[in-house]
Amino acid sequence: MKLKRILGGGAFLAAFALAGPSSALDLKETPGLDTKLPPVAERVPSEPLIVDLEAKGRTVGEHGGKLNTLIGRSKDVRLINVWGYARLMGYNEDLELVPDLLESVDVEEGRIFTLHTREGHKWSDGHPFGAEDIRYYFEDVVSNPELTPSGLPPFLLADGKGPKFEVLDETTVRFTWDAPNPLFLTELAKARPPFIYRPAHYLKQFHEKYGDPETIAAEAEKVKARSWAPLHNKKDDMYSARNVDLPSLQPWIRRDDKSDLRFILVRNPFYHRVDSAGQQLPYIDEIIxxxxxxxxxxxxxxxxxxxxxxxxxxxxxxxxxxxxxxxxxxxxxxxxxxKGSEMSILPNLTVKDPVWRKLMRDTRFRHALSLGIDRTLLNRVLFFGLGTPGNDTVLSRSPLHQPEFTTKWAEYDVDKANALLDEIGLTERDDDGIRLMSDGRPLEIIVETSGEDETQLDALELIAENWAEIGVKLFSKPSQRDNLRERAITGDLVMSVWWGMENGIPTADMSPNDLAPVQSESLTWHAWGDHYETKGTGGEPLDWAPAQRLMELYQAWLVSETTEEREKIWQEMLQIHADETIRIGLVSGxxxxxxxxxxxxxxxxxxxxxxxxxxxxxxxxxxxxxxx
Structure with a gap:
């Protein structure tokens, strides 16, 4: 089969209009840069990514200035590596996957990926970026059991097997799997990508295979690391922006670590994007x-x-x-x-209390709770009626959207909700009208929150009034994000409120991992997600039919070859969520x-x-x- 080169077609040109090699442009120097730096023609790749701003409805900008923004925690400095969004592959505003740091990608049969980096591309310290940096990641980091004891991550596995990796030349590498791997390219475009490249020239000094043992020992002692591997992992910090010495490919980089309250991120003088007027991006000098x-x-x-x-x-x-x-x-x-919903109520399907577990997994119970919520009232009181009441699912902007996914079991019907609870057998009530569970405890649900959004607490107050009409008592319990996750891990969490489905605008080629029990961080089914992530050494095996089917579909998506196959899989997974009300969405849009x-x-x-x-x-x- 002839290789298909991903250059993005017309949509790609609209988003990142390529104007040919940099030699065809009159490249302009960026004011204020260190005069010791090489000229701009030597700082950018020989074929940089040239952006036609007018084609995007924007204007050619000017260099300079400082942009101030506020963050709520010191560790949020890592957002600079999110907002900068320089990725091997990235989404444009039409949700199409296009090359960015890469010059191009060749794909064959959905399982052979040849990545072409840009000739002359450099790290923020001026050292060449290319095939060696991807090789170092694959062979010396993710394939090294001391650095990655969990083994290859899921996006590097196809049908449970890793790829054959080849370096073809200084700018070209190839990953070949025996089966299709639809996760691979989309993973590279994430807000927090796996960074399948590393600055090998910098990190090798901390790797036992390449570095000087005495130097490694001295550096390990400085940071109280027990050996070379934890030292290397501390230095290898592509996402969190903690290691100011680590070279980067992002538009802005952290130069010093003098303060944990005010972070100054400065322009990367070797950044790979250029506007059509010959000005190297980014325009803004500093992000504070x-x-x-x-x-x-x-x-x-x-x-x-x-x-x-x-x-x-x-x-x-x-x-x-x-x-x-x-x-x-x-x-x-x-x-x-x-988001699929501004907020969702999440029954914990792997809660350790056996009475609660049986109740949470009873589809009638989740349907009753959903039917017992007046979403129209929530929308009017909290969002001025501007949102869309309904389930936590894909939005109308997504090509996968179907109206039923939003509305099924999401109408306000107290009579139907009460009938379902009676059908379960929850007919006995205490003196306050609260139903009694099978062991005699009142049906009092503690819904825990991260304490980060007052609107969630306001919503729970209104829902508490609704649920009182069906004999369910709701208590809201503000906590902290870390505590909430810890209680999910221990199985003590009964129910929580969280933001809705992270990706409410998916295409069929995007991973449906939000819909399957494959993530331990999920408050809906931590134990199942942990079992999947640890390859069966942790958590609990699946023992609930709808979750088992979602897992089967997810596994089928992982080896799918065509967009048409993936669309069918998405549709069935969304249908299961709509039928089962696994997450109780409230208001979207x-x-x-x-x-x-x-x-x-x-x-x-x-x-x-x-x-x-x-x-x-x-x-x-x-x-x-x-x-x-």
């Missing part, structure tokens, strides 16, 4: 991320203390933000939230406020999501520029 109390960020945003803010802002902040626009000269854009102050090229209409989306990333933050 300042830590603030998350509860104060909306007020600080209204006071004009940030140039670009969406993090820690919610729909409930829109009214206040709108009031401050004229006084502090900013715009509150309302982007489309990509809620807008995300994005405050913009003195920044140009930020779209007023955008997608705000994690995967796909990377918050600002899908809209290419490196193309934003400051308005002087």
């Amino acid at each position: 991320m300042t830590v603030a109390d998350g509860k104060l960020i909306p007020a600080k945003t209204q006071a004009g203390e940030t140039n670009l803010q969406a993090r820690n802002l919610n729909f409930s902040d829109i009214t206040v933000l709108k009031k401050g626009e004229k006084l502090n000269d900013y715009i509150t854009a309302l982007w489309s939230n990509a 809620v807008r995300q406020p994005v405050v913009i102050k003195d920044v140009k090229n930020v779209p007023l209409e955008g997608i705000y999501g994690w995967d796909p989306g990377a918050h600002y990333g899908i809209h290419r933050m490196d193309e934003f520029y400051m308005d002087d």
Whole structure:
């Protein structure tokens, strides 16, 4: 079969219009850079990614300026590697997968992937980037049991087997699996990708295979690492932005670690993207991320203390933000939230209490709880009626959307809910009208929250009133994210409220892992996800028919060859979720406020999501520029 080269077609050209090699452009130097750096023609690849901003409806920007933004925790500095969204492959605004750091990809039979890096591409320290960096990752990091004791991650397995890996030349590598691997390319485009490349020239000094033993021992002692492997893992920090010495390919990089409250990210002078006027991106010199109390960020945003803010802002902040626009000269854009539901109530199907477990797995019980919620009231009271009441599922923007997925078992019907609970056998009630469970305990559900969103608590107050009509008592319990996950791990969590399905706008070629019990971090079925992730050494084996079928479908997706096959799989998985009400979604289509102050090229209409989306990333933050 002839190789199909992924160059993206017309949609790719619209998003990343290629104007030919850099030699055809009049490349312009970036003002303010260190004069000791090589000229721009030597800093960018011989064929950089040239962006036609006018084709995207944007304007050619100007270099310079500092963009201030607020974060709620020190570790959120890692978001710079999300928002920058430089990926081997990335999604454009039409949700098409296109080459980015890569010059191109050849795909054969869905199982042979030949990756072509850009000739002349360099890391942020000026060292060449290419095949050796991908080889180092595959052979010396992910295939090394001391660095990766869990073995190859799922996206590098096809039908349970790893790939044959080859270096073809300095800029070309090939991964070959025996079976199709539809996870591979989409994984590379995630907000938190696996980074299947590493700066080999930097990390080799900490690897026992390449480094000097005395130097490794001395460095390990400095960071209190027991051996070379934990030392290497500390230094190998592609996502979290903690190691300021680690070279990067992102548009902005962290240069010092002097403060945990104010982070200054500076431009990468060797970045691979260039605009059609010959200016190297990014336009903005520095991104300044300042830590603030998350509860104060909306007020600080209204006071004009940030140039670009969406993090820690919610729909409930829109009214206040709108009031401050004229006084502090900013715009509150309302982007489309990509979550399947603004929030979902999650029954824990692997809760360890046997009475609760039996109840949570009874489809009639979940249907009754869903039917007992007045979503129209929630939408009106909490979201001014602007959202869409319904299940936690794909949104209308997704080609996989069907109206039934949103509405099934999601109408408000107290009589039907009560009849279902009676049918289960929950007919006895206490003096307060609360139903009694099979062991005589009152049907009192503690719904735990992460404590990060007041709207969740407001929603639970309204739902508590609804559920009282069907003889169910709801108590809300604010906690912390880490505590919530720990209680899911121990099996003590009965029910929680969380954000809805992360990717509400999928295409069939995107992984349906949100719908299957394959992630231990899931509050819906931690034990099953842990069993899958640990290859059977942890958690619990699947023992519930709907989850078993979801797993079968997910496994079928992993070896599917065509988009048509994958679409059928997605549709059945979505149908199971609609039929079973595995997650009790509430309201979708809620807008995300994005405050913009003195920044140009930020779209007023955008997608705000994690995967796909990377918050600002899908809209290419490196193309934003400051308005002087």
